[in-house]
Amino acid sequence: MRIFADKLENTLQRQLHPVYLIFGSEALLVQESQVHIEQHAKSQGFSETFRFAITAQTDWNEIFNACNSMSLFAERKILQLDLPESGVNQSISKELLNLQQVLNPDVILIVIGSKLTKAQENSKWFKALNTNGLWISCLTPDAQRLPQFVLQRCHKLGLKPDPEAVQMLAQWHEGNLLALSQSLEKLCLLYPDGVLTLIRIESALSRHNHFTAFNWIDAMLEGKAKRSQRILRELHGEGIEAVILLRTLQKELNTLMSYKQELAHKSLQQVFDQYRVWNNKRPLYTAALNRHTPRSLYSMVCTLAEAEHTAKTDYDTSVWPILTQLTLNLSMPQNA
The missing domain is CATH 3.40.50.300 (P-loop containing nucleotide triphosphate hydrolases)
Structure with missing residues (x-):
């Protein structure tokens, strides 16, 4: 069980x-x-x-x-x-x-x-x-489950957050549950009455976001443009190498193009079964495949290849603006 x-x-x-x-x-x-x-x-x-x-x-x-x-x-x-x-x-x-x-x-x-x-x-x-x-x-709660997870942890510790406080705690600690646990323990000590508001949280805590390239990819596949851009900014601020993100995105774009080719003569279910796609990833890939055509995916692959060449040969030129544009392109419909 x-x-x-x-x-x-x-x-x-x-x-x-x-x-x-x-x-x-x-x-x-x-x-x-x-x-x-x-x-x-x-x-x-x-x-x-x-x-x-x-x-x-x-x-x-x-x-x-x-x-x-x-x-x-x-x-x-x-x-x-x-x-x-x-x-x-x-x-x-x-x-x-x-x-x-x-x-x-x-x-x-x-x-x-x-x-x-x-x-x-x-x-x-x-x-x-x-x-x-x-x-x-013991999987990390996704963005949709995290607010409920935060609320349960608060109740267990006797904390009484308002809805805005729950959302802020979830947003600030997404991808870093250990920091969330430490923050809640600190809030218990600071506020014995257990009441948590935006003002109290902002005055007591610093941000502890710790995203990964995979959080960024999932947000783009799901079509969440604002979220994917926010994660990209956090990754930039944390000092992650742009080349790592370029290669991660390249793998996903190649995967989407392979799925598109197979869809010419197979159903989506058959394609997912053939590639052994995890059940929790299938809705994300489905959303991305519905938004994009082979042509739009190929265009992004070409842009990404140019960005990678720039990153490796022209050290004076930043590729982060291109990454931002690619983030928008993948997370939004092709005609947006």
């Missing part, structure tokens, strides 16, 4: 699962989920914790021994496995399958990893562990 990280505490109150699979790209949610599970398990008598960072040199005999020491006087254990960022190879997959077969009621297994790919979701080891376990998704 899969749940989002913000539902974990309520789930723990109802049932303690033998296996927890914590996966996602948001470090704060991963850490908090691990702490919640461990605290609740300890309250239920699982007093001993073993942690293993899985690498090619891991001695799996130690892990299996921790599971197999089951006796009348043995401690009930929490077994935590931190998977490598590179993912699960064939050797690790085999060991995880073997581990699933020797788990017993005196052991709670916590497996922690980065964002899952579709192939990993469908792998034998993941399905085997997820059969009797709980999968906690």
